[in-house]
Amino acid sequence: MVSELTTKPNVDGGGQADIDHLRRLPSQLGQSIKGQNHMIGRVCSVFTRGELGFAHPRRPRGSFLFVGPSGVGKTETVNTVTAYLFNGGKPVRFDMSEYQLQSSVQKLIGESRDDPGLLGRALIGVKRGTLLFDEVEKAHPLVLDLFLQMLEDARITLATGEMLELTGFYLNFTSNIGSEETMRMENAPFASVERTVSMRVRERLRPELLGRINEVIVYARLNYATQREICEGMIGAELARLRALGHDLDLDSSVVEFLVREGYHRTLGARPMRGAVERYLQDAVTAALLAGDAGSGCITTDAHGERLVLRRAEIAPNRRSDEPARHVPLLSGGVPGRP
Numbered sequence: 001m002v003s004e005l006t007t008k009p010n011v012d013g014g015g016q017a018d019i020d021h022l023r024r025l026p027s028q029l030g031q032s033i034k035g036q037n038h039m040i041g042r043v044c045s046v047f048t049r050g051e052l053g054f055a056h057p058r059r060p061r062g063s064f065l066f067v068g069p070s071g072v073g074k075t076e077t078v079n080t081v082t083a084y085l086f087n088g089g090k091p092v093r094f095d096m097s098e099y100q101l102q103s104s105v106q107k108l109i110g111e112s113r114d115d116p117g118l119l120g121r122a123l124i125g126v127k128r129g130t131l132l133f134d135e136v137e138k139a140h141p142l143v144l145d146l147f148l149q150m151l152e153d154a155r156i157t158l159a160t161g162e163m164l165e166l167t168g169f170y171l172n173f174t175s176n177i178g179s180e181e182t183m184r185m186e187n188a189p190f191a192s193v194e195r196t197v198s199m200r201v202r203e204r205l206r207p208e209l210l211g212r213i214n215e216v217i218v219y220a221r222l223n224y225a226t227q228r229e230i231c232e233g234m235i236g237a238e239l240a241r242l243r244a245l246g247h248d249l250d251l252d253s254s255v256v257e258f259l260v261r262e263g264y265h266r267t268l269g270a271r272p273m274r275g276a277v278e279r280y281l282q283d284a285v286t287a288a289l290l291a292g293d294a295g296s297g298c299i300t301t302d303a304h305g306e307r308l309v310l311r312r313a314e315i316a317p318n319r320r321s322d323e324p325a326r327h328v329p330l331l332s333g334g335v336p337g338r339p
């Protein structure tokens with residue numbers, strides 16, 4: 001629930017190397033997060049100004065509310081920026097669905113002199129990084145009060161009496177407010193989705209909270225072209241991994257469409273994509289290996305389009321070197337598709 005954080009800062013004193021590093025943040029973010037280009041400038045502006053030390057000295061370095069449906073890149077944005085700016089670090093994450101009770105404040109900041117709470121335990125001794133509070137709309141109102149204090153003063157007092165300084169931190173909140181409604185706006189332009197979500201956010205979250213957050217950013221649903229781009233990136237990574245294990249593979253084009261279909265979910269977005277890519281590609285190679293083959297060749301969909309199969313490369317005896325290898329089906333069935 002609370003993940004580790006790397007404390008080593010990347011930017012200290014604004015030296016040339018650090019400026020170069022900051023300059024590359026937008027392209028880094030654009031490479032990782034597909035189909036959300038509208039947010040890149042705003043996200044990078046807050047983080048860059050924060051790293052240059054321009055934030056108010058008594059406030060967090062920056063703060064965001066990322067709103068949108070599931071699996072569209074909100075958490076991945078925070079993960080990417082954190083890893084980039086904090087030397088491979090991860091955000092310290094809290095899921096607000098676990099903080100819905102009045103006692104949740106104590107869970108965060110402790111309830112006795114010898115209990116620093118989960119925030120204390122994660123942050124004592126850590127000077128810089130990102131905090132991620134998911135599903136902020138679910139937090140108990142007293143927890144929201146704590147957030148107000150964190151955003152306003154960049155410090156909180158733990159039950160132990162210790163003071164946590166948050167001036168080196170970015171506070172990131174995420175929310176799914178308005179998602180169900182915008183799911184029904186399938187063909188609406190993104191500007192009206194953005195307007196509707198912003199309206200619902202203002203109805204649900206207190207103005208004091210919204211007023212203290214640097215940027216409220218609405219994420220778009222992923223269209224087919226974006227889903228495909230995400231899928232292709234994941235296929236590339238998985239093929240590289242399998243190649244490193246000695247499996248020389250290529251794909252026919254039906255495989256990408258198959259994996260986009262299996263990996264994208266109407267309400268979960270691209271969340272199942274990586275699992276689907278890994279499972280179907282690995283299953284095809286596994287079936288080939290279990291059938292006694294070396295596990296290299298061309299992956300393709302089976303005749304029913306239900307699974308992936310590996311076809312062994314057949315080298316014709318008189319094949320010219322510039323002629324592509326033909327592939328013969330290796331298995332009649334492949335690995336049965338899982339539910």
Ligand SMILES: Nc1ncnc2c1ncn2[C@@H]1O[C@H](COP(=O)(O)OP(=O)(O)OP(=O)(O)O)[C@@H](O)[C@H]1O
Pocket residue numbers: 032033034035036068069070071072073074075076077134174175176222230269270271272273274
């Ligand atoms: N826009 C995107 N670009 C690239 N990968 C994405 C994108 N959106 C989602 N993914 C993939 O899906 C996974 C889940 O996305 P992410 O954790 O960012 O969802 P989320 O928007 O935070 O959803 P939730 O509201 O459910 O927390 C990511 O780890 C990533 O692999």
Ligand SMILES: [Mg+2]
Pocket residue numbers: 074075076134174
């Ligand atoms: Mg998330």
